[in-house]
Amino acid sequence: MKLDPVSLKLFVRVVDEGTIAGAAELEHIAAPAVSKRLKELEDLFGTPLLTRTNKGITPTAAGVNLSILARDVLDDMRNIVLQMKAYSDGLRGSVRVLVNISAISTFMPPIVKSFSERYPDVNISLLERDSLAITESVAENVAEIGVFTRLPHSADIEVHPFRTDELKVLVPSAHPLANRRHVAFAETLDHEHVVLRAGTHLRFQMLSEASKAGKTLRAKVEVSSYDALCKMVQVGMGVGILPAGNAELYRLPGTRMLKLDEAWATRELVVCVRRADALSPVARLFFEHLLASH
Structure with missing residues (x-):
């Protein structure tokens, strides 16, 4: 599996919402698909990223660090899109x-x-x-x-x-x-x-x-x-x-x-x-x- 921005975005959303169901609803994706993405991330990094309890989901120490890194990556990708759009709009070049x-x-x-x-x-x-x-x-x-x-x-x-x-x-x-x-x-x-x-x-x-x-x-x-x-x-x-x-x-x-x-x-x-x-x-x-x- 390769790390992809969709999985990172879903992970950050789950951390913010505290539930898979809440993240799935906001991202317009089925809850089982979100769970699958989270499991693939944990398999990729070889460590638990989230702790699941009856009160919801909280990130592990590794999960906290990943959420920080993921937010930076997602911000950089948004900036790339904005800057490239500036070229198509004629605002840069x-x-x-x-x-x-x-x-x-x-x-x-x-x-x-x-x-x-x-x-x-x-x-x-x-x-x-x-x-x-x-x-x-x-x-x-x-x-x-x-x-x-x-x-x-x-x-x-x-x-x-x-x-x-x-x-x-x-x-x-x-x-x-x-x-x-x-x-x-x-x-x-x-x-x-x-x-x-x-x-x-x-x-x-x-x-x-x-x-x-x-x-x-x-x-x-x-x-x-x-x-x-x-x-x-x-x-x-x-x-x-x-x-x-x-x-x-x-x-x-x-x-x-x-x-x-x-x-x-x-x-x-x-x-x-x-x-x-x-x-x-x-x-x-x-x-x-x-x-x-x-």
């Missing part, structure tokens, strides 16, 4: 989220903070990726959720509205364009640019628009973050084009921000998943939090 460079430092921090305050036992793995790579990774189940700038893609994913952002032109205060309030992209091409690394959607967009204008994008310096882009603009290495939220976040003294007069300057950020109805409970909680946050 982890979720992997891929976010593009435009959103990771602007929109995401307050969203992650509010979610973590509500679900402190959920771990969020937030990784920066290029927009196209995000669509492919979510489709391949590398991550459950992605946040990216809407763009043409062939990935088999669901896409949901999230935010809009607007591209701005950041220039040094002493730059020839600094006295302007707004500027067309073609005009910026007459000047050197500080550009984001190759592979980003914005870099691709700028190259495409420069080609349409019959001009060349003069990339003086290439950087990997908007923080570095702003600092390079500040020291006069060129003009930079970046989302307004990032420009405000990293904007430094000695720079000016201009409106970019282009239809493509207004961009849509979206959330993607493979299938919303197939998300894990914890991923579904974060997905719904994202959609409800705007």
